[in-house]
Amino acid sequence: MTRKNLFFLVIAFIVGVSVWIFYVNRGLKQTQEVLLEQAERPTRKVAAAPTTVMVPENSALRARLISEAQSLEQKIAEERLRLALQKQNLDNLKARRQQQVATTYSSQIQSVNSQILDFADELHAYDLLEAEINQKAADALRNQNSQAQVVRDQIDENIRVQESLIRKTQDEITYWQLNSLYVNEQQARLEGLQNLLEAQRQELDLMRQQRLAISSQVLLNSQSLQMDKDQALSDIAANREDIRSEVLALRDQLEQLQEAQSQVRSSQFSLNTQINQAQKSFEQLQEVIRSLENSLQQKTDELNLLR
Numbered sequence: 408m409t410r411k412n413l414f415f416l417v418i419a420f421i422v423g424v425s426v427w428i429f430y431v432n433r434g435l436k437q438t439q440e441v442l443l444e445q446a447e448r449p450t451r452k453v454a455a456a457p458t459t460v461m462v463p464e465n466s467a468l469r470a471r472l473i474s475e476a477q478s479l480e481q482k483i484a485e486e487r488l489r490l491a492l493q494k495q496n497l498d499n500l501k502a503r504r505q506q507q508v509a510t511t512y513s514s515q516i517q518s519v520n521s522q523i524l525d526f527a528d529e530l531h532a533y534d535l536l537e538a539e540i541n542q543k544a545a546d547a548l549r550n551q552n553s554q555a556q557v558v559r560d561q562i563d564e565n566i567r568v569q570e571s572l573i574r575k576t577q578d579e580i581t582y583w584q585l586n587s588l589y590v591n592e593q594q595a596r597l598e599g600l601q602n603l604l605e606a607q608r609q610e611l612d613l614m615r616q617q618r619l620a621i622s623s624q625v626l627l628n629s630q631s632l633q634m635d636k637d638q639a640l641s642d643i644a645a646n647r648e649d650i651r652s653e654v655l656a657l658r659d660q661l662e663q664l665q666e667a668q669s670q671v672r673s674s675q676f677s678l679n680t681q682i683n684q685a686q687k688s689f690e691q692l693q694e695v696i697r698s699l700e701n702s703l704q705q706k707t708d709e710l711n712l713l714r
Contacts, residue, residue, distance in 0.1 A: 469713050476706040483699045490692045497685040504678050512668040515677075519661045526650050526657070533647050537640060544636040548629055555625045562618040569611045576604045 503514070580600045583593055 465713055469710065472706050472710050472713070476703060476710065479699055479703040479706065483696060483703065486692060486696050486699060490689065490696060493685065493689045493692055497682065497689055500678065500682045500685055504682065512664055516661060516664045516668065519657050519664065523654055523657050523661075526654050530647060530650055533643050533650075537643050540636055540639050540643075544632055547632055551625060551628060555621055558621055559618055562614055562621070566611065566614050566618070569607060569614060573604065573607045573611065576600055576607060580604065 580597060583596045583600065586593060
């Protein structure tokens with residue numbers, strides 16, 4: 408994974424955590440509102456599941472093709488920009504080949520020093536990024552646990568109230584079972600109380616299931632966040648190690664250039680190598696752009712067929 412991609416990954420991670428916190432808070436708030444309603448109403452009916460609206464297949468296919476075409480257009484624009492930059496780099500290298508060999512060494516030494524300084528700044532940036540990731544993850548976990556605890560406390564209170572209602576209903580059942588003064592009313596009362604007791608027990612089971620579900624979801628969310636954090640930190644560590652290796656290699660290169668600077672050489676082997684590599688990269692980018700343009704044309708043709 409390149410350092411550029413890593414930055415995108417880390418940024419995506421931070422944004423994902425922020426979005427995740429928002430939806431977790433909203434979900435927990437909604438759950439808490441439902442639980443408060445349950446506390447005010449001992450029994451409830453289960454709402455019917457909403458029907459699913461099917462999106463027409465052609466519309467979904469068209470939306471997908473448009474999205475893919477837009478993605479290809481963006482990629483083509485990016486690759487064309489890279490191609491222009493690569494062309495500029497290639498032209499600069501060819502111009503440098505016309506210069507004196509002695510000035511080439513000075514320019515290379517300056518470039519290596521600049522790269523080493525850039526890598527030092529990048530290492531510092533990784534340190535800051537690592538601290539930010541740890542802080543974001545800690546804040547997310549703390550916020551989730553706090554919100555979940557509020558919901559669990561509300562559920563526990565609802566469970567206590569429901570258990571009290573069940574005991575009261577059981578006491579009433581016992582009373583009417585032993586009461587022989589109202590024989591005509593006794594059976595009807597017992598049937599009503601038994602139905603009420605069953606409904607109250609079902610509601611209690613639902614509350615317990617909700618509490619268990621919240622605890623399970625909190626655990627899953629915590630594990631997922633921890634995995635994302637560990638992956639991001641692992642990538643940072645790997646790239647940091649790569650940079651350190653590159654710095655060591657650049658320092659070795661710098662020593663070699665400094666030794667070679669004392670000798671005026673007519674050979675331009677190193678510069679020619681760079682030109683060849685730049686030319687190869689330039690041609691590869693051209694091939695990539697042609698391939699992307701063909702793919703875009705194919706998507707456009709498919710869209711036209713759907714009209």
